[in-house]
Amino acid sequence: MRRLPKMKMLSIWRNLRRGYAIVNRMTPTYIPLTYVTSFIKAVQPLTVLFLSAQIINELAGARDIGRITLYAALAVGLSFILSAINAVASRRITTLNSTLWARFYFFLGNRYMQLNYDQVEDAKNNEKLADIEAKANGNGLGILRLHYSLPELLQPLFELAASIVLVIGMFSSASSYEQTFITSPYATGLLVVLIFLILPFTYVIKNREDRILQQVFEENPKSNTYVHFFNEYMQVKNAAKDIRLFNQARAIEEHYRKSVGAEFWYRFFDFIGRNNALSAAIHAVLGGCVYLFIGLRALYGMYPLGSVVQYIGAVTGVVGALAKLVGVLGNFITNNQYLDLMYGYLDLPDNMRKSGGGRQIPQTALEFEFRDVSFKYPGFDDYAIERLNMKINVGQRLAVVGMNGSGKSTMIKLLCRLYDPTEGVITLNGVDIREYDYMAYMGVFGVVFQDFKLYSFSLGQNVASSESFDAKLAEECLVTAGFGEKLKDMPKGLDTFLHKDFSDDGVEISGGEAQKVALARALYKNAPFVVLDEPTAALDPIAEFEIYSRFNEIIGDKTAIFVSHRLSSCRFCHDIAVFHEGRLIQRGSHDELVTEAGGKYAELWNAQAQYYVSA
Numbered sequence: 001m002r003r004l005p006k007m008k009m010l011s012i013w014r015n016l017r018r019g020y021a022i023v024n025r026m027t028p029t030y031i032p033l034t035y036v037t038s039f040i041k042a043v044q045p046l047t048v049l050f051l052s053a054q055i056i057n058e059l060a061g062a063r064d065i066g067r068i069t070l071y072a073a074l075a076v077g078l079s080f081i082l083s084a085i086n087a088v089a090s091r092r093i094t095t096l097n098s099t100l101w102a103r104f105y106f107f108l109g110n111r112y113m114q115l116n117y118d119q120v121e122d123a124k125n126n127e128k129l130a131d132i133e134a135k136a137n138g139n140g141l142g143i144l145r146l147h148y149s150l151p152e153l154l155q156p157l158f159e160l161a162a163s164i165v166l167v168i169g170m171f172s173s174a175s176s177y178e179q180t181f182i183t184s185p186y187a188t189g190l191l192v193v194l195i196f197l198i199l200p201f202t203y204v205i206k207n208r209e210d211r212i213l214q215q216v217f218e219e220n221p222k223s224n225t226y227v228h229f230f231n232e233y234m235q236v237k238n239a240a241k242d243i244r245l246f247n248q249a250r251a252i253e254e255h256y257r258k259s260v261g262a263e264f265w266y267r268f269f270d271f272i273g274r275n276n277a278l279s280a281a282i283h284a285v286l287g288g289c290v291y292l293f294i295g296l297r298a299l300y301g302m303y304p305l306g307s308v309v310q311y312i313g314a315v316t317g318v319v320g321a322l323a324k325l326v327g328v329l330g331n332f333i334t335n336n337q338y339l340d341l342m343y344g345y346l347d348l349p350d351n352m353r354k355s356g357g358g359r360q361i362p363q364t365a366l367e368f369e370f371r372d373v374s375f376k377y378p379g380f381d382d383y384a385i386e387r388l389n390m391k392i393n394v395g396q397r398l399a400v401v402g403m404n405g406s407g408k409s410t411m412i413k414l415l416c417r418l419y420d421p422t423e424g425v426i427t428l429n430g431v432d433i434r435e436y437d438y439m440a441y442m443g444v445f446g447v448v449f450q451d452f453k454l455y456s457f458s459l460g461q462n463v464a465s466s467e468s469f470d471a472k473l474a475e476e477c478l479v480t481a482g483f484g485e486k487l488k489d490m491p492k493g494l495d496t497f498l499h500k501d502f503s504d505d506g507v508e509i510s511g512g513e514a515q516k517v518a519l520a521r522a523l524y525k526n527a528p529f530v531v532l533d534e535p536t537a538a539l540d541p542i543a544e545f546e547i548y549s550r551f552n553e554i555i556g557d558k559t560a561i562f563v564s565h566r567l568s569s570c571r572f573c574h575d576i577a578v579f580h581e582g583r584l585i586q587r588g589s590h591d592e593l594v595t596e597a598g599g600k601y602a603e604l605w606n607a608q609a610q611y612y613v614s615a
């Protein structure tokens with residue numbers, strides 16, 4: 001057997017401890033219950049075996065009816081009690097197992113929700129997560145392997161201990177017997193050596209199996225990621241249009257067929273089949289040797305008849321338990337790398353949430369300032385924001401305009417601390433925003449992102465982002481956001497579900513209506529700072545006009561930034577910031593900027609205005 005380096009053993013041990021702590025968190029009570037069931041499953045047959053042996057010995061010897069009755073009663077009584085306990089514990093384990101997948105996905109998803117936003121946007125991390133899920137899903141590797149392996153570890157451990165207890169008598173026979181090689185300690189030694197020779201063989205088989213599995217993954221590294229991606233993509237509602245109109249189904253099918261890697265798996269299972277056959281044959285030969293050895297010893301008068309049954313059962317138990325333990329050990333060794341993969345994901349830094357001196361948000365008026373802020377997206381060489389100096393004053397309505405990719409949304413993400421600047425600082429009332437308590441800082445902003453998401457719960461729950469909500473306030477916000485008329489049509493008012501995922505009478509709303517709900521959600525939060533990134537992009541001209549003409553009423557005394565491509569809608573803002581290639585290049589009122597000859601704003605304004613001027 002190849003010796004494992006000490007460091008690796010240590011890492012396996014640490015990973016196992018951490019893994020089982022996670023198993024315990026995902027499925028509480030599973031571990032103690034598995035101890036109980038594994039103990040019973042291991043010990044119950046051996047107890048019956050032991051008592052049966054006693055009965056046979058009694059029948060072949062003194063034939064004491066009282067003792068025979070006692071053994072029989074014990075066998076039946078113990079079996080009954082142990083089976084009853086096992087049934088109760090197993091029922092609970094089955095329930096836990098049937099919710100295991102949901103718990104596992106929630107565990108991973110919950111971690112995802114805690115990550116720094118930059119970690120979420122990093123493709124590598126998403127790939128890692130897809131890989132973890134796919135390896136768990138398709139191959140039961142990682143944490144799930146630990147979960148399912150627990151009885152495979154505990155049962156043979158108990159079996160081994162109980163079998164050893166039953167086998168001890170073999171070495172100290174009380175009766176007189178013929179002295180031959182078979183009854184000598186040398187024969188016992190030979191049997192023990194034979195048993196221990198089988199173990200490395202079992203380990204080697206297991207190891208080869210795992211190496212081939214590893215090879216399959218290496219030769220087809222993106223297989224799981226592809227399968228995972230396409231599984232999701234095929235069923236995502238907002239991909240359905242593209243799939244149909246661009247006939248993506250055929251391309252997906254081709255990708256799918258290639259990435260599933262059926263030929264690799266064929267090779268793997270072919271190998272496993274042959275391995276299993278070889279392993280079964282070797283164990284059968286060993287079993288034959290055990291029968292022969294104990295049978296001959298009984299013939300030479302070394303063991304009474306009943307003990308033959310007991311010893312054969314016990315030696316077979318020892319061999320079986322050891323082989324299973326070697327298999328589980330092999331499992332743990334292979335599985336270690338998938339645990340590493342999982343821990344790599346779990347240990348991604350979420351330092352933003354934990355950062356900061358815990359400083360509380362000032363209750364006074366809020367004033368933000370970008371001081372020489374530059375930012376590069378992780379893994380990219382170009383600056384998305386470069387040397388930005390910008391103040392946002394209390395009560396201000398600031399419009400941010402600029403061409404696609406000029407850095408407007410990135411500036412918003414930096415302001416909301418979804419990312420930290422690469423260089424420079426952003427301050428709130430003169431203090432670096434990183435010094436504020438992260439969650440409290442998140443509370444400062446009511447935001448409608450360009451790519452906002454609503455979820456398939458009730459309208460009221462969407463607006464409140466919570467299970468329970470203040471109905472009056474939710475309604476007010478929806479009316480303010482221009483959703484009032486639509487609300488009247490909703491069959492169950494605020495309790496109407498969006499989409500049909502969870503409710504048959506759920507409703508579908510248009511993109512513009514969804515944007516209004518998202519705006520209502522930002523207003524419901526009642527945060528002192530409102531950020532609207534393209535808040536009216538999906539609205540019809542009348543709804544847009546309504547929003548802008550009532551903008552002051554909607555925003556009230558809050559500070560507001562809004563990003564827009566429609567320059568006409570910025571006119572009501574007395575302050576407009578123009579971004580270009582990651583820089584703030586102009587700032588002022590519409591009247592000032594539009595007359596700035598050769599300025600970007602005038603260029604954008606004129607380009608847009610010409611479409612509205614009749615020829």
Ligand SMILES: Nc1ncnc2c1ncn2[C@@H]1O[C@H](COP(=O)(O)OP(=O)(O)OP(=O)(O)O)[C@@H](O)[C@H]1O
Pocket residue numbers: 121377380384402403404405406407408409410411
């Ligand atoms: N997650 C990201 N990872 C890497 N680069 C990004 C990411 N998001 C944006 N960028 C890049 O940063 C630059 C600024 O993008 P940003 O989204 O801030 O522009 P924008 O002005 O909001 O554009 P639009 O008007 O199209 O919404 C672009 O060059 C874009 O390619």
